[in-house]
Structure formats: structure tokens, C-alpha cells
Amino acid sequence: MPTYTAPAKDAQFVLHEVLDIANSGIPGYADLDREFTDAVLDAAGKVASEILAPLNAVGDTEGCHLENGVVRTPKGFKAAFEAVKEGGWNGLDLPEEYGGQGLPYLVGTAVGEFFVSGNMAFNMYQGLTHGAIGAILTHGTAEQKAAYVPKMLSLEWTGTMNLTEPHCGTDLGLMRTKAEPQADGSYRISGQKIFISAGEHDLAENIIHLVLAKAPGGGEGTKGISLFIVPKFLLNADGAPGARNAVACGKLEEKMGIHGNSTCVMNFDGATGFLIGDLHKGMRAMFTMMNEARLGVGLQGYAVAEAAYQNALAYARDRLQGRAVTGVENPSGPADPLIVHPDIRRNLMEQKSFIEGARAFTYWAAELIDRSHRLGDEAAEGLVSLMIPVLKGFQTDKGFEAAVNAQQVFGGHGYIEETGASQFVRDARIAMIYEGANGVQALDLVGRKIGQDGGKHAMAFFDLVKAFIKENEGDAALKAQFLDPLKTASKDLQAAAMFFAEAGLKNPNAALAGSYDFMHLFGHVCLGLMWARMARAAQAALAAGAADAGFYEAKLATGRFYMARQLPSTSLHLARIFTGADPVMALGPDAF
Incomplete structure (x- = not known):
């Protein structure tokens, strides 16, 4: 049966060393010191690994059943739901006046990741409730809020x-x-x-x-x-x-x-x-929930991939198959473990570098939502709105790909249900479809978001990347391994945006035919920026004599892999975009 351990150390690294949340100036963030977030993440991790994860396979095999108008959930779900309810987890980032704890949305996001990794299907019961509460708090009357929110927040409803x-x-x-x-x-x-x-x-x-x-x-x-x-x-x-x-x-x-x-x-x-x-005005009410809802689905993309990766990694370490081409590495055994083979390492590194980059990207977006809500920062609101279709579309596409790659590590055993690898693949697939299918996310990005408010939010993102590069270009190692690749990728993104601005005016199909590639190009640049920021933090920790040097050295090696092996995908996406609409629209509907 698959297992899961919450990556609390990595979450803490992003929160405190990359985002430096305690010094962000956002109301409520000053209270988020390491001791506090460690306690929250440790408790959430135990719920995810000890209560939710053991029920993941149970929910998959038993499913739900409709009996006389009532849906019966899988064995153990009711008790787990009571545990989540008693822990007050649904109200973590909801207003205190209705019984919540009033913590920032970012904290709820980090906890949500652990719960999704533990059991995505189970977490949807409270996750959807949280979204409905948000709509009522934003658009409901005082009477409606009083009647519904406290009971929904407590998960009684x-x-x-x-x-x-x-x-x-x-x-x-x-x-x-x-x-x-x-x-x-x-x-x-x-x-x-x-x-x-x-x-x-x-x-x-x-x-x-x-x-x-x-x-x-x-x-x-x-x-x-x-x-x-x-x-x-x-x-x-x-x-x-x-x-x-x-x-x-x-x-x-x-x-x-x-x-x-x-x-x-x-x-x-x-x-x-x-x-x-x-x-x-129902559409307006619905769209107020979209940023958080789609961020939550983008989170599902990498959170399921995290669970799949952990199990693939354990299998790669234990499964003995063949000998390393450079010499025997397990002389006491009949074969070497899978993890010695370069293609297995490539596979695992693709998963690891995506997941860790996506975690940083998601937490940064959650911080921007807090900055928008708690400070009324319109620039933060515009920036996160621009990136939400990227976060949702790119991360769920790549998360599914990572789950498939994790399954591949198992070989034939990955196709057998008892290992659990198949469930991660099947569960991850829906995230590419719901809350707006990923093709729709790409259309929203190109058709609306990059030109929104005269394109100022897209320009703000380009300026943010340029400023980070300029601020850190004096660091030779960071420049060569992280900043130069990021600069190249960012130029590809700007060239694509310029192509849309010019060609799209003459032929809208020229822009929309490249929208999906643009979404992925943008996603790679966002993760490239996150890896550059994580590399800077890791280098600083090593320079300060961090006790856990191995953690930071692994972080740098993983980041270098992403910049060298994954980020160059931007040039492929740009080449596709430059072909315009002709190759895509060449066949008429009747010619297929």
C-alpha cells in the first residue's frame, strides 16, 4: 500500500527562506514564525499521513454508493471527517467572528497541500465547502452569513x-x-x-x-x-x-x-x-471564487504528484534490477537498485524538480492573494490573476505527467493496482479538466489576461524577473547556472507575447492556436524564477554554515537540473507559437 510523509521541511524552506513571510509586511504574517508554522505543519502532516493516506486506496476500491437517495461514503471516511472537523482544519484561514482561526490564506494552502497528497478525493468534501463559504462571505447578506457560515466552517454542514x-x-x-x-x-x-x-x-x-x-x-x-x-x-x-x-x-x-x-x-x-x-449577477459572484478555486486545483496537480513521487522513489531504492554500467554498486546483492540507472534518475529528477518548483510557485501565488485581500494591493491582485490560468493549467498538466512518470518507475508493477501507482495517475487526470479545462485556461490567458488593463500586469511580471536578475547578477555561480537560463526563457516569453500582440490583431486564430504553448512557456518561466529564488536562499544558508548542508546542496542540484533540462522547453514552445494558425487550421472540419 502506498505511504505518504508530509514534506514539512521543504514547505518551511519556501515559507521562511524563500518568501521570508514573517518580514513581508502583510497583516497577520508577522505572527508566522518558524515555531508556529512548524507546529501547524507537523499537526497537519500527521493527519495527512496517519488518517487520510491510509484511506486513499480504500476510497479508490470501495467508491461511493447511492442507497435510497443517500450516498454512502467509503469505510473510514466518516471517522476521518470527524477528525478533520474536531481539529478545526476547515476554519484555519477563515474569519474568527464565525469560529475560524483567521490565519492567512497561505497557511491554509500549505495545509491543503498535505491533505490533498494524503487523500485527494477525501479532501474535496471540505475543500468545496471552503469555496462555498468564500462565496457566501463575499456576496451574502449578514443574515445569510450568520445562518450558514458558522455551521459550514465547523463542517457540521x-x-x-x-x-x-x-x-x-x-x-x-x-x-x-x-x-x-x-x-x-x-x-x-x-x-x-x-x-x-x-x-x-x-x-x-x-x-x-x-x-x-x-x-x-x-x-x-x-x-x-x-x-x-x-x-x-x-x-x-x-x-x-x-x-x-x-x-x-x-x-x-x-x-x-x-x-x-x-x-x-x-x-x-x-x-x-x-x-x-x-x-x-451570478457570474460575478462565481468569478470572485475563481482565483482561489483554480489555485486549489493547480495545487492538486503537484500535491498528487508528490505522493506518487515519494512511492516511486521508495521503489527505485528497493527494487533490484540490473547492474550499474559504471560498476557494481550493491556487491552483496544479486543486482543493483533501480536508482543507480541514469534513466531512472532522470525520471525522478523531472518529478522532483517540478514538484518543488510548483510548491514555491503556489505558495508565492497564495502570498499574493493574501497581499491583495489584507492590504488591498491592486498590483498583487492583477499579478496573481494573470498567473492563475498558468498555475492551474501548467501545474495540472505537468502534475499528471509526473504521476505517469512515477508509475513508469514501477514498470509492470505500476500497472497493477496493488502498488497504488495507477490511482495517482487516475486521480491526477481530473485536475486538468475541472475548474475550467486547461485549453480554456490557455484561452483565458492569451485572450484576456495578458492584455488586461493595457497589459500592465504582464509587464509587471517581466519587470519583476528583470529586477531579480539585475539584483543578483553579481553572484557568478547564480548568474551562470540560474540567472542566464532564466533571462533566456524570459526573452522567449516576451517574444511570444509580442507575436500575439502583432499577429493576433490581424488573425485572432494566430494567437489562439499558440495559447496552449504559451501557457506552458509561461509556466516554465515561473518555475525558473522560483528555482532562481530557491537557489539564492540555499546558497545563503550554506554560506551561513547551515547544519543540514545536504538539504541545501540537494536543493541546488535539483534547481540546476531544472534550469539545464526543463527550462529550455521555452524555445520549443516559442517555435510552435511562431508558426501561427496555418498548421493548426489547415484542415477543414470535414477533412478530419
């Missing part, structure tokens, strides 16, 4: 988001779910939603559905969409769950992965709903 319909995925303007106003100010919600994660289950006494629907008078397309709170059980006057609402799970989806999470078809048959936010 959970939450969902209902967007997708059988005929309507990304194009929400095609939505058919209706909301009919009632004399008492409520609405009758009628329609069907699909792919609703945690739409029905036996873990909580109530489920608070957030549902997008069309109310009269809103016009066509997305302009007519509003957002509604539709509880599974309506609330009595005392705020306790009362009568059952007219919402039910009609079917459980049979999925490729995340079997431990209930993915439901939800039927709303005149269910009572309550408007949240402004009428016909």
Missing part, C-alpha cells in the same frame, strides 16, 4: 457549487435551470446539474448547495444568471435543519478516478432557493 448541466459546460450562457420568484422573496429552482462533487453524502447533517440559475428578466446568455443558496434541508426558525428541500441526487457518476468523492447528478424539482448577491 458542507457546501457545493452547482454550475454544469448536461448540455452546458464552459458555455454557461446555454444554462436551462430556472429560478421562479415567489411571494415570500424566495425562488423555486428547477433543473438538473451534473458533475457535482460532494453533491450528496453521509458525512454532514446538511449540504448547502450554491446553484447558478436563470431568473426572469435577465436577458439571454450569461447576463441572466443569478446565484442561489439551496439547502438540502431548509432551516427552521431556530436555524436548525428542518424540512427536506426538493433537491436530490439522481445518479452517481462512474469515474476514472477520485472514486472516494461522490460526483452527483443533482435534480432540483422546484426546490426553495435564496438569492445570494445581486439578481442577474
Whole structure:
């Protein structure tokens, strides 16, 4: 059975030596000293490794079952959910006035990584609840916040988001779910939603559905969409769950992965709903959650890869196969371990260098979200909004690739379910699809984000990279191994953006045909920047005589691998972008 150990030391390195969070000037960060974050991460790591990870394979093999309208979750999930509830983990970064602990979003992000690595399917129950709470806090009335948030924060109740319909995925303007106003100010919600994660289950006494629907008078397309709170059980006057609402799970989806999470078809048959936010402004309410939701999915990309990598590494150290080409390295055994072979090392280094770079990128983005929310920093908001489609799209693509590479280390045993390697691959796959499929992320990046506000956020990113390079170019080792490759990659990114600005005006397809390559090009530059920052921190620690020199030396070696072997991918992506639309659009629809 696969195991998992939370990489708390690496998380601490990013938090304190790369981001230097205690001196960031963000309200609440000054309290995040090493002792405090060590205690939080240690406790979260124990939950992830001792409670959640042992249930990962259980959830995969048992799945969820629909019985008389109730979804039964896998064995052990209820007890684990109670442990997470009792630990107050869902309220870690939520307001104290509703029972939360009020810590920065960054802390919740680091803890979330550990929980996802331990059991992605399980973590979705509270993860989706956290997102629904965010929508209610941002757009709900004082009464709605008081009625729902404390119980959802404590996980006595959970939450969902209902967007997708059988005929309507990304194009929400095609939505058919209706909301009919009632004399008492409520609405009758009628329609069907699909792919609703945690739409029905036996873990909580109530489920608070957030549902997008069309109310009269809103016009066509997305302009007519509003957002509604539709509880599974309506609330009595005392705020306790009362009568059952007219919402039910009609079917459980049979999925490729995340079997431990209930993915439901939800039927709303005149269910009572309550408007949240402004009428016909449901899309605005939904989009306020997008940065955090998509960051959370980008986190899933590398967090599942981390668990897969740990198990592949253990197998590579133990499995004896062949002899090292440079001479016997295990003379007392019949063969050498897999890890002596160069191609296995390449495979593991690709995984390791991606995961550690992605962790730093994700934590930095979470810090920018805190800077935006806690300081009202519009520049931080613009920068993180630019990078969110990159973080979501690039990291889930590369995370899936890393999980496949981890499976490859096992050889034929990776294709056998008992090793668990297959589950990581299957679970990782969904992150490339939900919260906006990665092709949509690429279109959003090129079609909207790089030109947003006159392109000032893209220019701010280029300036940030240039400033870091200039600030550190006096360090010869850093310059040769990290800064020069980063400069080259950044120039590729700027050349691609310039091509879109020029060619895209004449032929929009020329830009959109290269959007996916641009997303990956941007992702590599972001990880290149993170590796340059981590290398600087590692060099400083070694110069100061750090006790754990091996950790920092390994960090530098891993970073050098990324800069030498992975970052040059930017030139390939740029070459593809420069070909424009012609190779992509050459065949007419009937010629395929």
C-alpha cells in the first residue's frame, strides 16, 4: 500500500527562506514564525499521513454508493471527517467572528497541500465547502452569513457549487435551470446539474448547495444568471435543519478516478432557493471564487504528484534490477537498485524538480492573494490573476505527467493496482479538466489576461524577473547556472507575447492556436524564477554554515537540473507559437 510523509521541511524552506513571510509586511504574517508554522505543519502532516493516506486506496476500491437517495461514503471516511472537523482544519484561514482561526490564506494552502497528497478525493468534501463559504462571505447578506457560515466552517454542514448541466459546460450562457420568484422573496429552482462533487453524502447533517440559475428578466446568455443558496434541508426558525428541500441526487457518476468523492447528478424539482448577491449577477459572484478555486486545483496537480513521487522513489531504492554500467554498486546483492540507472534518475529528477518548483510557485501565488485581500494591493491582485490560468493549467498538466512518470518507475508493477501507482495517475487526470479545462485556461490567458488593463500586469511580471536578475547578477555561480537560463526563457516569453500582440490583431486564430504553448512557456518561466529564488536562499544558508548542508546542496542540484533540462522547453514552445494558425487550421472540419 502506498505511504505518504508530509514534506514539512521543504514547505518551511519556501515559507521562511524563500518568501521570508514573517518580514513581508502583510497583516497577520508577522505572527508566522518558524515555531508556529512548524507546529501547524507537523499537526497537519500527521493527519495527512496517519488518517487520510491510509484511506486513499480504500476510497479508490470501495467508491461511493447511492442507497435510497443517500450516498454512502467509503469505510473510514466518516471517522476521518470527524477528525478533520474536531481539529478545526476547515476554519484555519477563515474569519474568527464565525469560529475560524483567521490565519492567512497561505497557511491554509500549505495545509491543503498535505491533505490533498494524503487523500485527494477525501479532501474535496471540505475543500468545496471552503469555496462555498468564500462565496457566501463575499456576496451574502449578514443574515445569510450568520445562518450558514458558522455551521459550514465547523463542517457540521458542507457546501457545493452547482454550475454544469448536461448540455452546458464552459458555455454557461446555454444554462436551462430556472429560478421562479415567489411571494415570500424566495425562488423555486428547477433543473438538473451534473458533475457535482460532494453533491450528496453521509458525512454532514446538511449540504448547502450554491446553484447558478436563470431568473426572469435577465436577458439571454450569461447576463441572466443569478446565484442561489439551496439547502438540502431548509432551516427552521431556530436555524436548525428542518424540512427536506426538493433537491436530490439522481445518479452517481462512474469515474476514472477520485472514486472516494461522490460526483452527483443533482435534480432540483422546484426546490426553495435564496438569492445570494445581486439578481442577474451570478457570474460575478462565481468569478470572485475563481482565483482561489483554480489555485486549489493547480495545487492538486503537484500535491498528487508528490505522493506518487515519494512511492516511486521508495521503489527505485528497493527494487533490484540490473547492474550499474559504471560498476557494481550493491556487491552483496544479486543486482543493483533501480536508482543507480541514469534513466531512472532522470525520471525522478523531472518529478522532483517540478514538484518543488510548483510548491514555491503556489505558495508565492497564495502570498499574493493574501497581499491583495489584507492590504488591498491592486498590483498583487492583477499579478496573481494573470498567473492563475498558468498555475492551474501548467501545474495540472505537468502534475499528471509526473504521476505517469512515477508509475513508469514501477514498470509492470505500476500497472497493477496493488502498488497504488495507477490511482495517482487516475486521480491526477481530473485536475486538468475541472475548474475550467486547461485549453480554456490557455484561452483565458492569451485572450484576456495578458492584455488586461493595457497589459500592465504582464509587464509587471517581466519587470519583476528583470529586477531579480539585475539584483543578483553579481553572484557568478547564480548568474551562470540560474540567472542566464532564466533571462533566456524570459526573452522567449516576451517574444511570444509580442507575436500575439502583432499577429493576433490581424488573425485572432494566430494567437489562439499558440495559447496552449504559451501557457506552458509561461509556466516554465515561473518555475525558473522560483528555482532562481530557491537557489539564492540555499546558497545563503550554506554560506551561513547551515547544519543540514545536504538539504541545501540537494536543493541546488535539483534547481540546476531544472534550469539545464526543463527550462529550455521555452524555445520549443516559442517555435510552435511562431508558426501561427496555418498548421493548426489547415484542415477543414470535414477533412478530419
